[in-house]
Amino acid sequence: MRIKLKPPTIVILIYLAMLLAGGFYVGLPLFPILSESMVKFAMNGIMVLSLLPMIHAGVGLNFGMPVGLSAALVGMSLAIQFKLQGGVGFLSSLVFAIAIAVVFGAAYGKLLNRLKGREEIAGVFTGFAFIPLMNIFWTVAPFTNRQMLYPVGGVGLRPKISLDGYFRFILDETLVIQLGKISIPLGLLLFYALVVAVIALIFKTQNGKAMAALRLNSGFARLSGVDENRVRLLAVILSTAIAAVGMCVYSQSFGFVQLYDGASMLTFPALSALLIGGGGSRQATITNAVAGAYLYQFVYLLSVPVANAILIPELAELLRMIITNGVILFAMLMERRWQHA
């Protein structure tokens, strides 16, 4: 089988080669980075996977991911409020997060159905508008667990709630296998694989096939009896709910629930990772999402120490920003070309 690499993938592979050369030059220990990359990959990877249902249904890239991420933040806050710890805490976080994401996703999906053809820009603004709205919620929500509240004054939630004693590293530290110098977080990877399997199964259902038909030819799908708005709504709800699951997984790895503007920092890297993996706003496969997530995280992990050693320390972060946002712009250019073809 011939593998066709798209320009974003090529750019990132060149960058990766340069980093590896740089790493070799400064004598960077590779094994800890490899171990760390697996955690980072699964930690961020589910958010990348969450983009797939919307792309599959022709709704485009989910720039409004903060909607799903916020749902997860509320879900986790509820679990902490009820002092649910360990596996129970994490599972109940997931249940709360998904339930809230379904409600948020339905509202967001209805909005996108009214803005057909402009979903991506509508998503950007929904994301940006949703975060300040949630910021108000965090300050006034009647949570009472002292560990969540501002230490001074005791009103409003603190920006970073520690998950220590709740479900910090609950997946990261389950079934860790040591393979020589590399440690493999099997529990985390299995959870990631479970999400992949669920998405793959959904795409094989009648609704999954209807989503694909809408993307390929919405007129054909409508004439064949597909209720366009319902199926699109379903795709948006799915994307939002998977993003919420992704945020729960991210938080347990990170060790904190990051409220307020935290959610806004995660959308663009996820989009960028998918594009690096060869996906696009009109077509993206599970393979694109998996490969992209790993490549993006591995490059990021590698770039910080290499840049610190060779160049000025801030450069790694700057390069990451340039690549993240540049790749999204590039994808838009390609999209335009596709439309005019």
Place this chain on the structure above:
Amino acid sequence: MYCLGLKTMLMYYQSKNERQMNNMGQPIIEMKQISKCFGEARALDQVDLSLWAGEIHGLVGSNGSGKSTLLNILNGHPVIAETGGFSGEIRVAGQTASPGSIVEAIQQGIGMVHQEFALMPEMSVKDNLRAGYEVSNPLIDRLVGASFSPILEVENRRLASEALASLGIELNMDEKVRNLPVHLKQFVEIGREVGRDGLRLLILDEPTASMSQENAKDMMEALKRLKQKGIVILFVSHRLEEVVSLCDRVTVLRDGRVVSQHLAPELDPEKLALDMIGEGVLKAQHFREENMTETVFLKMKQVASRTESIASAGISLEVNKGEVMGLTGLAGHGFTMPGNFLMGGVPWTGEIELDGQRLSSGSIQEALRQGAFMLPDERKELGLMLHASISENIAFAARHNLKRFISRLWPLPFGLSNQQQADAFALEMIRALGIKCRGPHQHVRELSGGNQQKVCIARAIAMSPKLLFVGEPTRGMDIQSKEMVLKLLIEMNRTIGTTLIIASSELEELIRLCDRIAVFRDGEVVKVFKALEDPKQMIRVMSGERGHRDAH
């Protein structure tokens, strides 16, 4: 033999035309041996057309006859150059000219008014009339260039009113164009072209399509005034009675060729329609036995579009169970609309009953549940997923509506698509219908038009519908594929008793296949014929003779 006959006929017409036109001087526009191919499809084949000063020249032909391509060549539309240009020669006032762009066409004195308005709705009538060639102060023009020079308001207003006056109408120059009724917008479009210096040829593509008869009359009066100014008008219309009453000469195109030219006193809508459709229709034989019952399966009562701007009294039609019903008419007269109302999601008013059940407007799902299915005439746009496999195309509708090609995987609470079943069925269809392909996984976009239509028919077979609408089933196909497709449709009717409604401009095919044929004009059923009735009568009704209404 046919070609020879055609050639002799054309030579006769041409020499007769030359004799008459010699009195009118040199032709303003001469098109010689114009041919144009889109890929392998030949859209125009050695077309000759001369237009003389002061004539209104009608151009008629059914959909796909090459009219639009010819107009695009004359008007320098970029699509022609993008698809490899054309062969042949165009002479404007004796000089070789070949407009490479719309701007060049305008410079050579060719103006065109499209069927869809190209106006700026938020700007005033005056601004629309003068847009792009406003008069500015000549002194300042020299200093800063015409594009930066201030516009002379009074002069432009005068020129704009003059342009409209030459059409015999007066309008408030400051009115916004979006507030004007449709027919006045059309006048503004024409006025804009007329106001240009050096206009020689005005091309009008269906200028009266969305007008009432009264407004169309005003339009024709205006065109007669323009003719007196020596402007050539190329008038393209499906309304044959207008063509006959307005034009000095009419050229009929069919399958990319000029099949005949007719001169003013002898113009006859029936002859024109016959030329458009082809003489073969007179010899067509009905070849199948009737399969229809007395039970009414589909009943449409005064069904009209809620959104369409064309006013119509609505479609009334009854189709019996097991019947093969043909819907036909000249292009643009709405014979594909019943399918769009029932299955295309076009909102409608009136009553539709399917198998005894009243349907609500715009619900495709409801019609599908009642066992109806549609293969639309826009095959590539709506009938297929070009970027998906043959198997996926065939299986999709049946999977979605009938839960075919789905199997349960324990312990999942929902069914999953069964690719093996879908592939096996697709393979069966590929063999049965003779679809030429590499296998069920080949993408549909790689197939020829005829094979794509067979995939569509396989989609319908997978659905086993009680009622099947097919729009233009043989458009763009070679003769062998046409026969195969028609045979397959009839097989469906015979074996599974599918009631068929075929909307087609190919009258000959309908006469061969259908039990009855409903003829449409201006968005209504004018008369329903038995297939064995005189085809000439059908053409007469199609081309404008308003008989008594016999919708049932």
